[in-house]
Amino acid sequence: MLRSIHRWPGLIAALLVLVLALSGAALSVFPALERAGAPQAPAGLSVADLAAQVEAAHPGLEQIRRAPSGRITAWWFDAGTPGSAVIDPATGADAVSADPSSVELWLTNLHRSLFLGDTGRLVMAAGAAAMAVLTLSGAALVARRMGGWRRWFGRTRGPWPGRVHVELARFAVGGLLLSSLTALWMTASTFSLLPDEAVDPAPAVATAGLPRLAPAQIPLLAETPVADLRDLSFPSPQDPTDVFTLSAAGGTALIDPGTGAVLSSALPSAWERASAIVEMLHTGRGAATLGLILGLMALSVPTLAVTGAVQWLRTRRSGVRLPGNVASGSAGTILLVASEGGTTWGFARTLRDALAQAGHSVHAAPLSAFDPARYGKAKRFLILAATYGEGEAPAAARGVLDRIRALKTPPAAPLAVLGFGDRSFPEFCAYAQDLTEAARAVGWAELMPLGTVNRQSPQDFARWGRDLGDVLGHPLDLAHLPQVPQGEVLRLISRRDYGTEMQAPAAILRFALPKLGLWQRLTGQGFARFEAGDLLGVLPEGSDLPRFYSLASGARDGFVEICVRRQPGGLCSGQLTALAPGATVTAFLRRNPAFHPAKGRKPLILVGAGAGIAPLAGFVRANRRHRPVHLWFGARTPESDFLYEEDLTAWRADGRLSGLSTAFSRAGRREHVQDRIGAEAAQVGQLLAAGAQVLVCGGREMAAGVRDALSAILEGQGKSLALLKEEGRYAEDVF
Known part of the structure; x- marks a missing residue:
């Protein structure tokens, strides 16, 4: 039910929500531009001082208005001709034209009403409602995916569309919900569905026969700082009963132009204050930084739409939605x-x-x-x-x-x-x-x-x-044929052999990347996008069941590389280790996002033995930014099966590998890699204290020994391996 609530508004109102989000993101820039370009009033400047300066330049002054950005605009009549300008409050002189940007007007009309008047406003309100439903249901789905609200910020895993969708949703959910709810409030206000009418002062007339005082002679104008000004309207010269109308942060007052006395006043209602706050939150006027943040969150909507659609299509194809x-x-x-x-x-x-x-x-x-x-x-x-x-x-x-x-x-x-x-x-x-x-x-x-x-x-x-x-109470015949992804033909271009002296043959096999179609490149399908640590599914001859090998390369490397140790009686490993350059295999990719280095600069602890070094070597190869990476590697002897020895030496020399510790079970100290970790507990502990992520690849017994060694080190720090896993700092790929 929750998925349906989330899915259908997204599919039905996708275009409308995109228009809302993108136009809103574009509009979020204008308050910041207005704030940056508006001449600001000097500290201590009063409304009376400002009015006197502007009136001296424009004797027919009718109104002064201060925007939340601090921009001050004046309107006047000069010999019967209306005029307006943005004012420099420091001098009272005209700064720039008060005419609004044509681009901003166009975007505003698009965002509010699709250029369709009241009908368009209702349509866009429906879009805002759809966005609110999407945001709330999406937040609930993220919480469910992460295992509860307490794990909201936990590490994501799974196919890349889902991970990107969740990460963006966690970033943008607050802003999108705020924008959609404030949009609905403003629409309701526009159609008088909320009791937010302004409370006006009681009508009043000026004292007859008195000349108008200068602004500096009116106490309330002299006492009110420009920073509190909202609007100041001047009395009409043609109407002797007309008054000054001052709207400021504290309310609205009618002022007698002849005596300077306040004739009546009114405080804003609670609804009026709430509507002002809602408008500020939605438009960013008066909160330019918040507006930019909300605009940035709105920019996530197109990506959320694409990744959501990809997930939906994958769900339909994978059978999650069964006809x-x-x-x-x-x-x-x-x-x-x-x-x-x-x-x-x-x-x-x-x-x-x-x-x-x-x-x-x-x-x-x-x-x-x-x-x-x-x-x-x-x-x-x-x-x-x-x-x-x-x-x-x-x-x-x-x-x-x-x-x-x-x-x-x-x-x-x-x-x-x-x-x-x-x-x-x-x-x-x-x-x-x-x-x-x-x-x-x-x-x-x-x-x-x-x-x-x-x-x-x-x-x-x-x-x-x-x-x-x-x-x-009846027969049930479950004749299931596993669906194997369609494979591609990979051609072997080189191989490096190890372990023959120990009767444990192993090989590093490098295959050429298959040719990629335009659609694969655009969508990242097939072999267009993969990383070290992902899995290569190989279909051996004579079997329908694929065998999986961790990749030692990424798409950026330009080849597909795996390590294979021949297993006694192993069908696939026997075929692979017998391949000669130029031979081919049929294979496909399977993402393995749970076994990738986390982003950032914190250290990596890589632990592997035998052919388990494959993805770890790929991580080191990809470490072009020289993140601290320390590798503990175990093998039988350095002469027979020190896989990637030459590469590791080169990577250490160029800074991709910070440290290398080896353990050989049939040479030297005759120890396993978990023993070396225990012997170097001080160094491992320092790396763990610095926030290091641990990635382990190899046999089950080795992995169990590594867990024990790390648990002993962590216990000394008052931590545990379970805590490391919960923080997303420990992962295994064992076989």
Whole structure:
């Protein structure tokens, strides 16, 4: 529901919101320009002094007005001819023309009414309302994605459109909400829907027969500083009963021009004051800096629109929105999905189709949308949950565990959880297990025990489907064919071999970038945009299941590079390490944004062993700005498998690598990389205290040892590895 509330105003009113945002951003510049170009009144200058100076230059003076920017404008009649000018308050002389900028007038009319008068104002008000709905629903979605409002500023992860969308939304949400709500207020005021009429002083007439006093002789004008002036109207020479009308910060007063006495006065109403504040907040007049900030936030709208549209299209293509999806309040089966890379949605589609063919009404949605109040006719809940990293929730499902644990009354319909993961990892399906335990803790009935699918196995999925069918009382055949992205042909251009002496062959393989089409270059699809740390999915001959290798290069390097160690009986590693230059493989890219260096100048601690050095070498290669980077690397012997030795030496010489520590398990001290970290705990501790980010890549046992060594160092600082993870300063890519 929340996604629909956010999506449809964005799609329907996209053009209108863009016009509002871009014209508003352009208009935000004018108050700052006006403030910079307006001659300012000297300190201590009174309204009486200013009036005397201007009247001396223009005897037919009718009005003086001071804008919130400090710009003072005067209007007069000279021999029956009207005139106006911006005044230099220091001299009373004309400074520049008072005529408004034609560009500003054009933009203002576009922004307020699309040049359509009152009809246009109502249309633009609808656009402002759409922006308010988008902002509020977007903020709620960001909080849900981050795992709650407390984690609003947490580190984002996932595909780049989503990350950019969230980062910009967090930056601009306050400004966009303020702009849209103040626009709605001003529209309501224009159509007299708010009680904000000005409170005028009681009518009064001047004392008959007295000559008009000079401004300096009128006490209130002499006492009022120019900084408080809003407007001063002079009595008409043709009307002996006319009076001075002074509007200032404290209110409005009618002044007898013959005696200088205040005849009547009025304070502004609360509504009038509120409307003045709203106008200042919306237009930036009187708050030029705030106006520029709001304009800058408004400039994020086009990018938010593009990234939002890209996410929507990806969602439709990935199956997040399944055709024929039954409404949440009408469905008997609620199918909720927690997926990091999108592949779990393919299994969800197969399950939904099979259930629908069996006569079940199914509502499929992201797990992040979980809300028991929405499922009025639910007979069962099915959750398909992938596990990210070390037992963590996928990005889009963070916070759901807390929501389940906070349930006072569990849903009446029973629950079945199916976990997706890789059994070679120690935290296999840990998030699915956490969901199951949280549901048990609140008394949520089980439909069937926790099921698991190892490495996207169609056989595991089909077996669980048969068990589900037994519970439902009818056969359920889940024949799932994993959807593998369309690969591109990569040609090997060079290779460097290691480890043959130790009977553990490894190779650094460098492939040429495939030719890129114009559309790929413009949209960043395919191999047009990638970074070290992303994954190369290689499709070995004789298998439909891709194997993934961390990239040691980025698109900017002009090639695709990976490190491969041949595994005993390994199909893909055997084929790759047997490639000769000129041979080809079929491969595709998968983003891995959770394993990239964070932006900034804080140090990096890179830890790797064996072929795990691949992405770390890529990070060092890309360190062209000479950020402090320290690498701890482990191998068997320096002679056989010191991967990237020549490169690391060169990068250290040119400043890309600040420090290099090595550990060899079968030479020298015969130690592992985690032992070297423990031995150099003082240096590691200094880097951690300086805010260093830690990136670890390699085998599971090595990673476990590194975690223990770092935990011991952090304990001495009163911190923990869990805190480092929460701060986005620790990430692993283990295999």
